[in-house]
Amino acid sequence: MMRRAVTVLAVGAALVLTGCSTQPTATPLPAGAASSTTTPAASAAATAPAASAAATAPAGTSGQKPAPATSGIQTCQVSCGDNPQYNGPANLPAPSWAAGDKDAALEAAVAAMGAYIKPGTDHGTWFEGIHPRITDQFAIELGKFDPAYLTVSKMTGTATATTDPNNPFQVVVGVPTDDGVYQVTMLRSTQTAFWLANSIVPPLPGNK
Numbered sequence: 001m002m003r004r005a006v007t008v009l010a011v012g013a014a015l016v017l018t019g020c021s022t023q024p025t026a027t028p029l030p031a032g033a034a035s036s037t038t039t040p041a042a043s044a045a046a047t048a049p050a051a052s053a054a055a056t057a058p059a060g061t062s063g064q065k066p067a068p069a070t071s072g073i074q075t076c077q078v079s080c081g082d083n084p085q086y087n088g089p090a091n092l093p094a095p096s097w098a099a100g101d102k103d104a105a106l107e108a109a110v111a112a113m114g115a116y117i118k119p120g121t122d123h124g125t126w127f128e129g130i131h132p133r134i135t136d137q138f139a140i141e142l143g144k145f146d147p148a149y150l151t152v153s154k155m156t157g158t159a160t161a162t163t164d165p166n167n168p169f170q171v172v173v174g175v176p177t178d179d180g181v182y183q184v185t186m187l188r189s190t191q192t193a194f195w196l197a198n199s200i201v202p203p204l205p206g207n208k
Helices: 002-022 040-047 101-116 122-131 136-142
Strands: 074-078 086-089 160-164 169-176 180-187 197-202
Touching: 101 122, 101 160, 101 169, 101 180, 101 197, 122 136, 136 197
Parallel strands: none
Antiparallel strands: 074 086, 160 169, 169 180, 180 197
């Protein structure tokens, strides 16, 4: 019986060794590690040459995606509210304060005010005179205004300009008149653009 038991154990051990050699057990990978096993399909895809752009492009093209058109694309640069008064190309650099900018805005404000104060003038003549000195947004407002309602007839003193160091787009000019001090807001779109009036506001009744 002892010899028979030893023989059975020897045969069982041989079968166990044979099974291990024909069916290897996969070693688990650490969490997050990628398997290094490469399938034949993946290997072929990795070594296949990339398709030529010229070969895949339609006839008559260079194979490169055309650049998007930029003409007509606009972004708001000044006073971006419900009624922006300037919509210029996005690539224009913003202005900065330079010598003479404040004086130029003040002179333009006085000129706009001079064109504004034309009591007794018919609307067509009055609007034609002031139109080149105002923004498009202000032109919409003044296109509906009757100069017969003007209560101012002349400028009576030296205009003064107020600027904001952080806003080189705008200057507010106070213009003394026989009807009180009018506030003229001047705007520009770029460093070299003309200053244009965007509003002319009369004084409150109590400040005349």
